[in-house]
Amino acid sequence: MKVVKFGGSSLADGAQFEKVIGIMTADPQRQVMITSAPGKRHDGDIKVTDLLIKYAELTIKHADTGEIFDQIFARYQAIGDYFNLGEDALAPIWMALSQLPTTTYPDDEYLMAAFKAHGERLNARLMATVMTHLGIKARFVDPSEAGIVVSDDPNNATVLPETYDRLAQLQYTDELLVFPGFFGFTETGQIATFSRGGSDITGAIVARGLNADLYENFTDVDAIYAANPKIVDQPMAIERMTYREMRELSYAGFSVFHDEAIIPAIQGQIPINVKNTNRPELPGTLIVPETNFRPAQTITGVASSNRFAALYIHRYLLNKEVGFTLKLLQVFKKYNVSYEHMPSGIDDLTVIFDKTQFDDETVHAMCHDVQEALHPDTIEWIDDYAIIMVVGEGMRNKIGVIEHIVEPLVAHDIGVHMINQGASRISIMLGTRRADADEAVKSIYDAFFNHQPTLQKN
């Protein structure tokens, strides 16, 4: 049995719905489907999730929501019209959207989560309705029925383990099951969403819970490429890669697959196949366990992400001081922030954060507290920070990889603030200025894929 997730671009309009239905019905093993909300139909278009966020914000401000409501409903109506669904079929969608502002929520964060989740919830309902209308046996499954239980973080939830026992009890026969992606219910029955792009996570959870043979993830590119195709022109497609390669690359910028979605797949040892809805005949990229994996080249991919900021701290004899890092961590705890990495030298350390968790005020107050607690000689907040991640199972035990990564950066005058080799030895992380990130990716890609280096084993 295969669990199949379709991204927002694959469900953006009626014509895309038709392709998706064709894909689902072409293979009897494709029994379970996960939908995203309708995504962008063309460059410059707005995803339904973003329209719903606007709808929620206007509701919170008690501002007029008429226009945004019409814009959202029109997206579903256009899909309904494509399949000649009558008004009655669209009425539940209209009703659900209009009831969102009058429902009671514990707070505005939960209000936001519930609004956002309806992008996928209503799209899954619509997909089941369209399929039934076309004579295909299909059923909408709400996460409340399936038992997808998540943590109490309304807009950044994580799945709770009991979900898997509940999913295992789900009854299904010859009908196609249509699940909405992106959200679950907390133990107290509130809707909470995963982080953005989180329908991939639902797909992986359902694939693990139902013990699928394969998790197919359909998107708008032929494969996962060795570099973001928006940065490198026609990069090489990756045929096979390991779970941990994918986790590192998606964490560091390969937005094609959510980094947290790898975890349930690893736990269930379910292979993932990323494929193109517009060219389903192509093999796409297969993501598999590490066992018996033979890397095709030294590096598998190079990613970059701008979502980081760094705190640089310098103080002589920092290495001799007991409790220095503990005091630092206490400050982070006070502000409820997590850090991503903490590379250190003899007298200095850099703490790298996901900057999406900060506003300017928090940064200011937190730096002030660090100053008070640690009296560093130098403290600097680097907002202009990017991380480049070079990843490959083939890098293990090879001599000269770091030199080969750094050489093209030097040649392009790109400064490297930090280098960190992961303990797994399949990744090297570099910190650069944000303005240099794309050039860094291009030059590293070029060095490894256009001028294949000969590296020795150590």
Ligand SMILES: Nc1ncnc2c1ncn2[C@@H]1O[C@H](COP(=O)(O)OP(=O)(O)O)[C@@H](O)[C@H]1O
């Ligand atoms: N290394 C990569 N390989 C393929 N696509 C990538 C890569 N890095 C970033 N992307 C981007 O990811 C996009 C697909 O992800 P996303 O927009 O989330 O799709 P979906 O709507 O199907 O969920 C591609 O259109 C591409 O621009």
Ligand SMILES: N[C@@H](CC(=O)OP(=O)(O)O)C(=O)O
């Ligand atoms: N619709 C949600 C969740 C999601 O996964 O979407 P997509 O499959 O279009 O990346 C978002 O935009 O974040």
